[in-house]
Amino acid sequence: MERLGKLVEWNDARGYGFIVPIDAPGQRYFLHVHAYRRMGRRPEVGELLRFVPERQADGRWRAVDVARAVSVAHRQMRATTGRQRDRGSPYTWLPPILLALLGALLAWAAWRNRLPALLPAGLLAVNVATFAAYWSDKRAAQAQARRTPEAMLHLLELLGGWPAAWLAQRVLRHKSRKERYQLAFLAAALFNLAAIALLLIRNTVAG
Structure with missing residues (x-):
């Protein structure tokens, strides 16, 4: 099930960080850069992300299929403004x-x-x-x-x-x-x- 969270920690040199779900502040999900749908950019601390939780072999949780939580309308508006x-x-x-x-x-x-x-x-x-x-x-x-x-x-x-x-x-x-x-x-x-x-x-x- 897809969840919404905030990127609270990011190590750009090593390409990993942690997401905290909005509805469960006590949980942390490991994020690797390869799981991030980049859209031409790198993850930034504080941004809202949509992700799918996945349990790893060692029992810990990670985030997969991660993307920025930006609405389609907002993306279209920014694209139009940028073109103008x-x-x-x-x-x-x-x-x-x-x-x-x-x-x-x-x-x-x-x-x-x-x-x-x-x-x-x-x-x-x-x-x-x-x-x-x-x-x-x-x-x-x-x-x-x-x-x-x-x-x-x-x-x-x-x-x-x-x-x-x-x-x-x-x-x-x-x-x-x-x-x-x-x-x-x-x-x-x-x-x-x-x-x-x-x-x-x-x-x-x-x-």
Whole structure:
């Protein structure tokens, strides 16, 4: 039978904690992180949880099939509010504009026969590397393994991998909520776009 309880203790480093049922404050149920339906997050002390009690072989009780006790309506409301906030953020609408400008610059340089031969191949290589770095960092975050330094991700973006970084942020849902990180990402994208524009303009004028 499913019960409602509060997470009163949590050791994030070891991935376990204890739940106290709302209707029986004297009881404690062991919770392992593998029994927690994460929904992209970790357990937090004080949150209400729905769980199913299960007796272990040693006679003690544990919680299985554990999930946050949040109503469907509340989740939908938060999702709607989040989408509206995201649509109005420059971190959402500015990168596609920058990507369109990059495409226009490359097309213009190709039309004028002034597109450096190595530039498209170089951009392709750094974007593949950037997406792979984001994917690896996302996996490491989920497994609590060694992470890719943010400075390395920003360096890849600065070298021209920002389109893949933006795509990875949307597809993998990684690094898309940290405002400080997003600000550095946009700065890297703008700097790289300006550098490419200057290179193509000077190459066209020189030709």
